[in-house]
Amino acid sequence: MKTPTILPCFLLVLLLSSCSSYLTSSENVSNARNDYEKILVVGRSKDNTARIKFENSVVSQLAEQGLNGISSYAENAMVDINKKYSDSELVTLKKRLMSNGYDGVIVTNLINTEAYTDVVPGGTSTAYVPARVGRFGRYLTYYPVTTWEPDQLKSGTKYIFESSLYRLAEKAGDNLQWVGRFEVKDPSSLEKTVNNYATDLTKALVKNSISNAN
Template sequence: MKKTIYSIMGLTTLLVFNSCSSVKVLDSWKAENVSSINDKNIIVIARTENNQARIAFENEIVNQLTAKGLKATASFTKFPKLNPDEKVSEDKQEQIKNLLINEGFNAVVLTVIKDIKEATRTVTEGGYYAGATLYPRYYRGFYGYYYNPMSYSSFGNYVPETSTTFTSKTFVLESVAYNLAEPEDKQLIAVVTTQIENPSNITKVAQEYVKAITKSLVK
């Protein structure tokens, strides 16, 4: 059961953008007591105001945990009106704590966006000749070429040069897992920092993310 906890870190909070995505694990850490969460009641939280992203990623992680034999619940099913991305006042902190206690949750998997970077890139295509004529059949004899050299071409057709400019977005995310049954200084049991470039389809990105995180933690 020890390995089952490693898959809990596959969670992220993303908005929907076009283009393809690339998931890369930048860093990861796990405590010696990481397996202590295996028998806990886990609440999975995606901190984003985008409700579609929240549902997709929380569901994906819950499915992964359930398949590993852990007990996990997506936060949106228990607390649909909770906005995980809002600023939390002291009163709100106490409300959240009481909600978790009253519902019997003693472990948390949480992900937040730590940084978003934008970059403008230009891709250039064309600017070359294609479909050149094969030698030596085309050139035939010396005299024909000598009399009319400009009528012979080995370049083929010229493909005009075109440029496309687009803006890419890179997200840096931090996924953390806590065992709330432990003393406060021992509650943190795992941290994974991940970079995702240009996330597109939410479900596919979630699956890629879970796969990348699991691969980085399960040795």
């Protein structure tokens, strides 16, 4: 007789959360999907290591979709992410980017940091334990033994990011095409975090705003 067991609910929650998406909202502001030939990827960060890893990861994810992305750190002579551009300087920058073949720009910013407390619900785990009956010394019956796991509180830091796609080829009005909000809780690995973020970002862009992906 097989011995059935029930996976505790809190373990299931942990397993599911480990592969959950960072993306919390996605909006196609322009209500259109367009082709892009060359996209500049900008990750605004004072940490150059994080910036380079993030931009490279997004560029790599775009390439997997058949899209041409270039990291902004490779274009430092053209774009200064620490500079506060005036309106006239932005017009000049846009013209310079377009003259170098860019028709799209993805910009990612950290917009807020918050403390959070989540309740991880408890659950039950049941195992069927064999019982000795009489003098035969054989396992003749099984009886259930159930254990209860209490709710647990998990506290930490939540980082809220926003990524936006701009279409430089728009001739008039705002050129914002798509905007997405992302939440990252207690990142423990820079490599894993930027790769997961880049994957979520690219999937959302291809699904909602970019039409010439594979």
